[in-house]
Amino acid sequence: MGYIKDLGEIYLAKNYKRFPVAFVKGKGSRLYDEEGNEYLDFCAGIAVCALGHAHPEVSKAICEQAQKLIHVSNLYWTEPQAKLAQILCEHSFADRVFFANSGAEVVEAALKLARRYAWKNFGPEKHEIIALENSFHGRTFGALSATGQPVYWEGFKPLVPGFRHVLPNDIKALEEAISEKTCAIIFEPIIGEGGVIPLSDEFIKAARELADKYNALLIFDEIQTGIGRTGKLFAYEWTGVTPDVMCLAKGLAGGMPLGALLATEEVMAALEPGTHASTFGGNPVSCAAALVVLNKILEEGFLEEVVLKGKALRQKLLNLADNYGDLVAEVRGQGLMQAMELKVSATPVGEYLFYEKRILITVIKDRVLRFTPPLIIAYREIDALGEALDEALAKIASE
Incomplete structure (x- = not known):
């Protein structure tokens, strides 16, 4: 390692456990x-x-926009932001978009929107939010309070009150948790970070029905699943269920910082001037990048190819699971968001994979290998991962 790591060791906060590598270029x-x-x-900046x-x-x-206009704040209109909002609405259920800089900020905005919408329409008592155990929604206080993993709460209590957590895919638990005080369900x-665990269609449909019954909003956190990751532009398209609010970030701007909160006209109307804001949110450079990303993903055949590549990756993992049944517990995921849980x-x-094969993946929850490659990954590269993973599992099996 050279001077980059040395500088980082001296001056950067020690809140990350980094691999001993400094990247200077990508293609x-x-x-x-x-x-x-x-x-x-096969990490893609954590699905970014x-x-x-x-x-x-x-x-x-990015370069062309940076040469024209980088920032003016949201006191004024900019063309890239307006065009990006248009394309997001035209290709989703939403009527309005609020832009921020990250996933956690967008979740924070969604939680504030849900509470304000309930306050305006039903009164202050309707403020509780139901989230799922093992979920991850971000590290700001509101998003952290929605996150259903106590390991992330350590040292930060008291959290924001009014959150209840239920087991994923447990319809009965959701029915018991919801009440007239519930203003939103978020999941x-x-x-993602909880282990790449798909929610069942039955659970998602039950959540929609319960939200309607109790006048609560249904919020889909699609920060990791959105922007083509599952083979649809948005994962909710697979479910037959339409949310009231959706959170996007990660892949939206191809690596530039950008988050988007999407909602219906009726719901977004609760965010009136002065109720919420973001100085840098939706800056022209990030929005210009996002327009390219979305237009490429929406090209004919692109998402169909993501589905095919996802099936190819999944089949590689399933074949390995058959060969190493003593080591592999389960393969799960959708599209190019796949995971292999080990025993x-x-x-x-x-x-x-990192040290011997120079392949990047993420290990989550100690026993889960997560694969979120760029959506343009080649089939031969999927083959290369399969071969390397076979070697890694064989090595463990022989020890």
Whole structure:
């Protein structure tokens, strides 16, 4: 390692456990460190770089917009922001969009929107929010309070009051938790950081019905599942259920910081001037990048190809699960958001792929290998991952 790591060790906060590598360049599904070593990326910046690294059209849009206008604040209109809001609404259930900088900020906005909508229409007693155990919604106080993993709460209590957590896919628990005080139900259609756990169609439909019955909003956190990750532009399209509010970020701007809160006209009307804001939210450069990302994903055949690549990746994982039944507990996911849960710690597998094969993945919940490659990943690269993963599992099986 060179001077980059040395500088970081001296000056950066120690709240991340980083791998010993400093990347200086990327192209497509490949990353290059300061020594020129090449890595195959099945992480994509944690499901962010939807079109891969340094996509020429995204880079061009960023450079051209930066030469024209970088920031004016949301006191004024800008063309990239208005056009991006239009395309998001035209290709979703939503009528209005609020832009922020990140997923956590958008979740925070969604929670505030839900409470204010309930306050305006039903009164202050309707303020409770139901979320799921094992969920992850972000690290700001509101998003952290919605997050159903106590490990993230340590040292930060008291959290924001009014949150209740139920088990994923437990319809009875949801029925028992909801009441006239409930203003919203929030969940990820596929729980991401909690282990890539898809919610059942039955549970999602029950949530919609219960939200309607109790005049509560249904919020889909699609920060990780949205923008083509599952093979649809948005994961809710697979379910037959339409939310009232949706949170987007990660893949939206191809690596530039951008989050979007989408909602119906009636619901978004609760955010009146002065109720919520973001200084940098929806800045022209990030929005220009996002326009390219969305237009590429919406091109004919792109999402169909994501579905096919997702099936190819999944089949590789299922074949390995059959071959290493003593090690593999389950394969799950959708599209290019796949996971393999092991019966033993997954850390040695992740480390083998990184150190021996220079392949990037993420290990979550100790035993889960998560694969979220760029949506432009090649089939030969999926084959390369399968071969490397086979070697890693064989090594563990022989020990």
